[in-house]
Amino acid sequence: MNVYVFASPDEIGAAVAQRFIDDAQGRTPRVWGLATGASPLPVYCRLIDAYQQGKLSFRHIKTYNLDEYCALPRNDENSYYTFMHRHLFDAVDMEEKNAHFFNGTAPDWAAECRRYDSSIVQDGGIDLQLLGIGQNGHIGFNEPSDAFSGDSFKVELSASTRRANAPYFTNRPMPQYALTMGIRRILAAKQILLIATGTAKADAVQRMIEGRVTPQCPASVLQTHAQVSVFLDERAAAQLSCRTPTVR
Numbered sequence: 216m217n218v219y220v221f222a223s224p225d226e227i228g229a230a231v232a233q234r235f236i237d238d239a240q241g242r243t244p245r246v247w248g249l250a251t252g253a254s255p256l257p258v259y260c261r262l263i264d265a266y267q268q269g270k271l272s273f274r275h276i277k278t279y280n281l282d283e284y285c286a287l288p289r290n291d292e293n294s295y296y297t298f299m300h301r302h303l304f305d306a307v308d309m310e311e312k313n314a315h316f317f318n319g320t321a322p323d324w325a326a327e328c329r330r331y332d333s334s335i336v337q338d339g340g341i342d343l344q345l346l347g348i349g350q351n352g353h354i355g356f357n358e359p360s361d362a363f364s365g366d367s368f369k370v371e372l373s374a375s376t377r378r379a380n381a382p383y384f385t386n387r388p389m390p391q392y393a394l395t396m397g398i399r400r401i402l403a404a405k406q407i408l409l410i411a412t413g414t415a416k417a418d419a420v421q422r423m424i425e426g427r428v429t430p431q432c433p434a435s436v437l438q439t440h441a442q443v444s445v446f447l448d449e450r451a452a453a454q455l456s457c458r459t460p461t462v463r
């Protein structure tokens with residue numbers, strides 16, 4: 216893992232956005248795995264800036280979001296479909312057909328997960344995957360458990376995740392279930408960029424980077440992937456015993 220520590224979330228946003236901008240200069244089309252939550256927001260702001268300055272176009276980009284709540288209509292203000300449109304897609308030249316999401320209201324969730332995974336494979340797999348990390352070490356909605364997951368699946372959200380995300384749900388109770396890319400699906404990405412900021416993430420970050428690889432800390436599995444870059448602020452890095460390699 217390459218670990219980079221920055222002074223602020225905004226600096227992380229600039230550095231991570233640059234990775235996406237550089238990736239978009241390569242062979243097209245590119246396939247990006249995107250994340251929701253607070254961590255990626257500075258990245259999306261920078262990508263919008265780059266688009267407005269003519270440095271980036273989404274016309275040849277396909278995206279797949281990591282996860283989606285079950286039983287939440289697409290147009291609900293808390294759906295990840297709405298999140299991505301509000302924070303990125305509506306401000307750039309992203310084509311609707313190229314922005315892929317789980318359908319959290321699909322009648323058959325297992326079939327929906329199979330559809331999603333095979334669409335990713337048909338598009339050639341994910342080139343660049345953006346991740347956050349939960350306070351409990353989850354990536355996507357892969358919660359701590361006894362075994363690493365494989366393909367996309369329906370998951371029951373943990374108490375920790377529900378506590379962390381409940382403040383967003385002002386209009387309805389927070390869903391209990393979600394559809395998420397599984398661990399094997401995430402590890403199939405060619406490159407992975409993970410962002411963590413703030414003191415609340417410090418323990419999970421330490422276990423991800425320095426702990427043993429265990430499904431009790433799902434993010435620890437990233438130690439087994441050859442192309443992972445972790446972007447931290449000082450607070451999220453506070454519990455790391457080894458601060459090298461640290462790059463600004």
Ligand code: PGA
Nearest residue numbers: 252253254255347348349
């Ligand atoms: P956050 O969530 O970016 O809102 O902190 C990350 C996660 O739970 O995976």
